[in-house]
Amino acid sequence: MINMSRSISLGKILESRELLYTLLLISVILPIIHPLGIPIAVSARTKAVYDYIENNLKPGCHVYFEIYYEVAARGELEPNVVALTKHLFDKGCKIVYGSLASFGVIVFELMKTTAADVFQGREYGKDYVFLGYVAGGESAAASLAKSIKGTVSVDNYGNRIENLPLMQEVDKATDFDLVIIASSGTDTFAYYVRQWYTPYNVPLLFAALSIIAPSIEPYVGAKQAVGMLVGQRAGAEYETLVGRLGLGMASMDAQSTSHMLVLVFIVIGNVVYWSQRLSSKRGGGK
Amino acid sequence: MSLVIRKYIPQLIVSVIIVLSVTFYYIYINDSIAKGFSTADKALSDWAVIVTSFALIVGGVDILRFHLTKIRREGIRQAPFSTVTIALLIIMVVLATIGWYYSYADPKAGITITTQPQFRWLYSNLYAPADSAMYSILVFYIASASYRAFRVRNPPALLLLVTAVIVMLGNTTIGGLIWPGFLGLRDWIMTVPNTAAFRPITIGAGLGTIILGLRLLTWREISWMGRRD
Numbered sequence: 001m002i003n004m005s006r007s008i009s010l011g012k013i014l015e016s017r018e019l020l021y022t023l024l025l026i027s028v029i030l031p032i033i034h035p036l037g038i039p040i041a042v043s044a045r046t047k048a049v050y051d052y053i054e055n056n057l058k059p060g061c062h063v064y065f066e067i068y069y070e071v072a073a074r075g076e077l078e079p080n081v082v083a084l085t086k087h088l089f090d091k092g093c094k095i096v097y098g099s100l101a102s103f104g105v106i107v108f109e110l111m112k113t114t115a116a117d118v119f120q121g122r123e124y125g126k127d128y129v130f131l132g133y134v135a136g137g138e139s140a141a142a143s144l145a146k147s148i149k150g151t152v153s154v155d156n157y158g159n160r161i162e163n164l165p166l167m168q169e170v171d172k173a174t175d176f177d178l179v180i181i182a183s184s185g186t187d188t189f190a191y192y193v194r195q196w197y198t199p200y201n202v203p204l205l206f207a208a209l210s211i212i213a214p215s216i217e218p219y220v221g222a223k224q225a226v227g228m229l230v231g232q233r234a235g236a237e238y239e240t241l242v243g244r245l246g247l248g249m250a251s252m253d254a255q256s257t258s259h260m261l262v263l264v265f266i267v268i269g270n271v272v273y274w275s276q277r278l279s280s281k282r283g284g285g286k
Numbered sequence: 287m288s289l290v291i292r293k294y295i296p297q298l299i300v301s302v303i304i305v306l307s308v309t310f311y312y313i314y315i316n317d318s319i320a321k322g323f324s325t326a327d328k329a330l331s332d333w334a335v336i337v338t339s340f341a342l343i344v345g346g347v348d349i350l351r352f353h354l355t356k357i358r359r360e361g362i363r364q365a366p367f368s369t370v371t372i373a374l375l376i377i378m379v380v381l382a383t384i385g386w387y388y389s390y391a392d393p394k395a396g397i398t399i400t401t402q403p404q405f406r407w408l409y410s411n412l413y414a415p416a417d418s419a420m421y422s423i424l425v426f427y428i429a430s431a432s433y434r435a436f437r438v439r440n441p442p443a444l445l446l447l448v449t450a451v452i453v454m455l456g457n458t459t460i461g462g463l464i465w466p467g468f469l470g471l472r473d474w475i476m477t478v479p480n481t482a483a484f485r486p487i488t489i490g491a492g493l494g495t496i497i498l499g500l501r502l503l504t505w506r507e508i509s510w511m512g513r514r515d
Contacts, residue, residue, distance in 0.1 A: 072420065
């Protein structure tokens with residue numbers, strides 16, 4: 001009887017949301033202030049993406065980069081975008097950035113400010129171009145695939161597209177060696193599969209939020225995309241591979257401790273649940 | 287006459303476009319027809335881009351109208367919230383217009399809509415933290431929900447718990463310290479059982495799109511015209 005009341009009171013304490021929330025806050029903030037520095041292993045999937053770029057893209061190649069995530073998703077996707085950009089620039093690739101979302105414009109600017117070292121020494125118009133926001137969702141993706149110059153007349157900064165040296169080298173989907181989609185939504189990946197991969201067979205590479213990745217996994221399984229970087233962990237792994245540790249690596253400790261805390265609570269929750277269940281069964285038996 | 291203009295002509299245009307698009311996408315007749323179709327197809331996509339741009343203006347006007355109506359109906363209780371929304375909407379549009387003006391009037395200054403100082407300040411210091419905070423609140427909800435949901439009440443619940451634990455440990459660096467195999471196991475769960483579960487959903491969505499196309503073609507789908515009758 002005493003055991004039962006003890007388990008009930010422990011259960012009540014653990015049931016209180018305030019305890020979990022407080023511990024969760026601590027587990028997120030503390031590792032950011034005092035990093036644990038736990039080494040990170042690179043998964044086979046992230047390594048496969050790195051190897052694809054390393055083996056298939058030659059200096060002077062052209063990459064189209066879709067930036068489709070809001071500020072809230074920066075923590076998970078920006079490490080991937082920055083690390084991929086660094087890798088592509090190091091390989092001598094030229095990048096055309098674009099966004100099918102209005103918020104992509106400001107997110108790109110924020111990313112450029114955060115990763116100023118990555119863009120240092122790269123000339124705008126020759127090494128990279130930012131088209132800005134292109135309205136129209138899937139129709140815009142289809143239109144860009146047919147002709148960028150026929151879809152947008154000026155870039156994000158008001159420069160005429162035809163005056164930019166890089167845009168004289170590329171115009172349609174087949175001019176690109178790789179298309180990268182960094183998106184916090186599910187539909188964007190489908191747009192590019194339908195409008196860029198299926199008609200033109202352009203290799204696609206995905207960078208997705210952990211919560212979105214499961215739903216777009218079939219595209220990767222069907223080889224409609226060459227690979228996928230999933231969430232913050234993949235960002236941290238890619239940062240390790242390209243040798244520029246940033247936001248991804250910095251927040252991995254916080255992700256690890258918060259995940260572990262939730263796991264501990266799941267275990268405790270089950271112990272309390274089963275002890276209550278067994279006690280009530282014993283009580284009922286008597 | 288009005289019924290013809292309001293209902294039959296739009297439906298006829300949609301049906302003709304569907305038939306032509308599907309026909310010329312799958313059937314190759316000769317180079318000139320293929321090129322002609324490609325040009326027409328591109329023009330249609332461009333129209334969609336233009337229409338969407340105008341839809342953004344309609345959206346802005348609609349927000350304004352919605353909040354003005356709300357203030358009128360609910361009075362002082364709603365006024366502070368709606369006033370802030372309307373004020374920020376107007377401020378952002380004005381600042382963006384200034385940025386847009388400078389991008390053409392003085393291109394050397396490097397000021398565009400997104401780099402206009404006050405626009406950027408408001409976005410980075412007001413919108414961005416609020417947006418991030420809203421998203422971050424999810425962590426408490428998910429933590430609380432998972433702690434309550436992952437109770438081993440029966441064998442399927444145990445299977446769900448084990449899968450969740452493997453994926454969570456695979457996502458952490460601590461998991462790798464406990465057992466390096468968690469990472470490979472997580473990838474296997476994502477690429478094999480998860481894909482198997484999601485593939486039928488993807489195929490189902492594809493079939494749904496085809497059915498929607500057929501309904502549009504046969505004039506059974508009319509909700510896109512803004513009415514159900």
